[in-house]
Every structure is written in structure tokens, then in C-alpha cells.
Amino acid sequence: MSSFIVEGGKHLQGELTPLGAKNEALEVICATLLTTEKVTINNIPDIADIRNLISLLADLGVKVTTVDNKTITFQADEIDLEYLQSLDFRLKVKSMRGSVMIAGPLLGRFGYAVLSRPGGDRIGRRRLDTHFIGWKKLGADFYYDPEQKTFKIEAKTGLRGSYLLLDEASVTGTANIIMAAVLAKGETIIYNAACEPYIQQLCRLLIKMGARIDGVGSNLLKIYGVESLHGANHTLLPDMIEVGSFIGMAAMTGSDITLKNVGIKDLGIMPDAFRRLGVSMDIIGDDIRICQKDIYEIENFMDGSIMTFADAPWPGLSPDLLSIFLVVATQAKGSVLIHQKMFESRLFFVDKLIEMGAGIILCDPHRAAVIGSGRFNFLRATNMVSPDIRAGIAMLIAAMSAKGTSVIQNIGQIDRGYERIDERLNLLGAHIIRTAD
16 A cells, blocks of 8 residues: 655645546546447546556457557457456456446447446445436346346347436436437437536537437437447546646645646636635636635625535536535635535545644534634644545645645555646645655
């Protein structure tokens, strides 16, 4: 288990370019299973979750060709469906949450898929009901194997379009249903669909591949099934979670950082939410400059009540950003309530922030009240263990702003979502050493 040794209190200066969006990459890479032709994807981040998914597709028979360090071509013309029954398959999918999204395209193209309970972050229950209910309405049947703990999903006579009112606006659920429906016979209507930029990007790729989809960008999608799809070329958006992480990091360390090519139009309310936290930034074209010389002050609502940040389906605030907002609030002037609605275990890392001196009251598994210190570098260094990607980056931000030297263990969790984060930050003046335990 590798660790970061972080010397805090360093001011950063320079430019950072966010890498390709991890969550989008997981979706569009799985979409390459829908055609026998080559699909080229650009701006792919070199992170553990993506490498593991690509390895899984290669084991399935997908031909994977690396064009350069950010561009990969996929061709799924010889898929080995027998591999889905293997122990190796079951072990691999347990290590990554994104593996659930191979089921939709396999079901759509072959009428057959196997789904094991996927792994990923330990942030509470992450149910798959939306996926299953959607596929069932498209005509799929399910068989549970209690010995292998897998679901076999079949559509022996093919999938047929249907009207679906999703029980929740699940991003992965929406993506999986879209990928199953594009080759189904007839018209599929998905209401209460997730409409995050990553879903929009998936739809744009599928349209380039020959799919017929109306309503992209809204929560009402109409999909008209086609006989087959063809190859295409696609470029990933910048990762908005990286953008938010770097904004928070710059504010927390009192740094002067310019984020290049961030995809401003796809960031939604995130920049304004940071401004309400008191973070000052300038938007110049498609770049963001954060020059935080003074401590930032949290706004109150117009009626004087305490500011609340809560996650919500797009265009609301992403749940992946709340850990960052929470840690940045610890040294702001003022108080804020962080309400993590979706996952019941995502706030449990705050005990380490409290140990570092942060003024936080964990009200319940979903809510934390943060009383900011109103000064820079007030946190004390400590030893921490990263439980998941987003808590891990929040811990790294806290350690970089703290007095003294902190140790963060289990940084493999951070590596799942952030490519070479230590190297990139050290170029700006950070002092982060990676060690192998």
C-alpha cells in the first residue's frame, strides 16, 4: 500500500490542465462494445479505473490499440461471451464500479450479459435497481446464480422499445439503459433521465455511430432503435471533478493557479458555488485563474440563514464535489452545512479533519456542519488513510494546507481518479513524496 508524505503550507503557482473526464471515459469505452467497427477515443486519462476497464474489455476480446498516450482505438468484432462465466471475470468486476456499464451494450448487441456485484468506493450502498428495472421493461429476463453470486441477463427474442420513468436520475443507470436501447426494436422513451454532461457526451458519440436519439441535454430522451452502429471518433471533456479539486486546492493553499481549457460551458453551477464559499476566481475564455491572497468568507442566504451545499442531479452540484467543498470550508470565515444526500458513508472521513483541528460537527451520516477558522494554515499535520477517491483528494488538500508533514496511506484510491497527481502538483511548488509501504 503506497503513501504520500505531504509537507504542508506551500503556496503553488503556475498552470494546470485538467485531464479527460473519468466518468465519461467509463461510459464511452463501454459503448465501443456496440459495434464491430473501430471506435477511437481521445483524451483518455491514465488512471487505475480506466486501465482496469480497458483490460477487462481486452479479456472479452476487444482489440485495443494505443495510438498515443491519450488516444486509444477499440474494435469489438470478436467478443468472447464465454468469458463472462469465468472466475477471472467475476474477480475483475469486483474491483471496479465502472464494470457495471459493460452489461447494457452487451445486452443490446448480443441479448446476453452477466453482472456481478461491482466494486469501487466504499461510500455506502449503491443500488442497481434502476439498471435492472430499465432492462426488464425493454424485455430482458434475469436469472440469479447464488453460487457464483451473478445475474444472468437475457433477451432471447431481442429488446423492444418501451416507456421508462426512472425511479431515480441515476447516471450509470441512464447510461446503461441508453446503450441497451439504441439497438432495440422500436421507440424507447426515458423520462427522469440523468442529463449530466457525461450522459450528453455518450449520446453524442452514439449519434456519431449511427444511433437516433432526441432530447440530448434534457431529462426526457427518445431513442429510435437502429439495426447496427458503426465506428466513430470521440474526444472526452475535461474532468469537472479535477477542475473543482484544483479550485479548492488553490483556495485552501492561498495559491495563484491558472486552470487551462476547463470546458467552462460544461461546469454548470460549480464556479458559482465556489464563489458562494468565498473563493475568488477569474474566468478568461476557457481558463480559470484562482489567486487567493486573502482568506475567503462564506456567504449566507439572502434571509441571513446559514449557507447549505447539497448534492443534486444535474444541473445541481455533483456529489463528487462535496468532500472538496467540506474541506475548503474548514478554514473559511463563516459556517456552512454540507448535505450529502446520496451516499451514507461519504462523510465519515471528517474524523481525520477534526483530528487536524477542523471545526466540524457530524450531524448524521449525511450532514456535517462546518465552522470555518477564518485563517490560512491552521490545520495540524496528521496521518490518514484514504477510504475512497473523493475523500482521498480532500485529505490531500487538507494536508497541503496544514502546518507540518502529513502521511496519507492507501493512495491507490486517489490514483483511481487522478493521474500522477503528485508529479503535477510538485511542478507547481508542492512537496509531495510517494512511498511504497
